[in-house]
Amino acid sequence: MSDLSAQKCEACRADAPRVSDEELAVLIKQIPDWVPEVRDGIMQLERVFKFKNFKLALEFTNKVGAMAEDEGHHPGLLTEWGKVTVTWWSHSIKGLHKNDFVCAAKTDDVFAAL
Ligand SMILES: C[C@H](O)[C@H](O)[C@H]1CNC2=NC(N)=NC(=O)C2=N1
Numbered sequence: 001m002s003d004l005s006a007q008k009c010e011a012c013r014a015d016a017p018r019v020s021d022e023e024l025a026v027l028i029k030q031i032p033d034w035v036p037e038v039r040d041g042i043m044q045l046e047r048v049f050k051f052k053n054f055k056l057a058l059e060f061t062n063k064v065g066a067m068a069e070d071e072g073h074h075p076g077l078l079t080e081w082g083k084v085t086v087t088w089w090s091h092s093i094k095g096l097h098k099n100d101f102v103c104a105a106k107t108d109d110v111f112a113a114l
Helices: 021-030 054-071 098-112
Strands: 035-039 042-050 076-080 083-088
Touching: 021 098, 042 098, 054 076, 054 083, 054 098, 083 098
Parallel strands: none
Antiparallel strands: 035 042, 042 083, 076 083
16 A cells, blocks of 8 residues: 555545646656546546456456545546546546545555455
């Protein structure tokens, strides 16, 4: 478990600050497999996880979903044969909050524990 994944998501209000470029540069080092990408004008974190078949991809999807419910913070999940694309961003602030980095690290832990 990393420093980040040991943390809990905090309530994210519409006036919460987005992570700055400097904060992003520090945080992304803790989740090196995640790629920051701007989509529809919104900065997001994305990682593609590979699996041997659809069943395992679905099992991972459900475990990430359970973690998300527990955290009260929810990702984009695209489940396909042999892969799951996970995307984290904070809807309320249309960008990245620390919560997204915490949940990306927790997603890595879910994958590592499969
Ligand atoms: C009311 C509820 O807590 C909010 O809508 C939460 C739910 N999950 C969420 N998930 C994400 N990724 N961003 C949010 O802003 C968000 N808001």
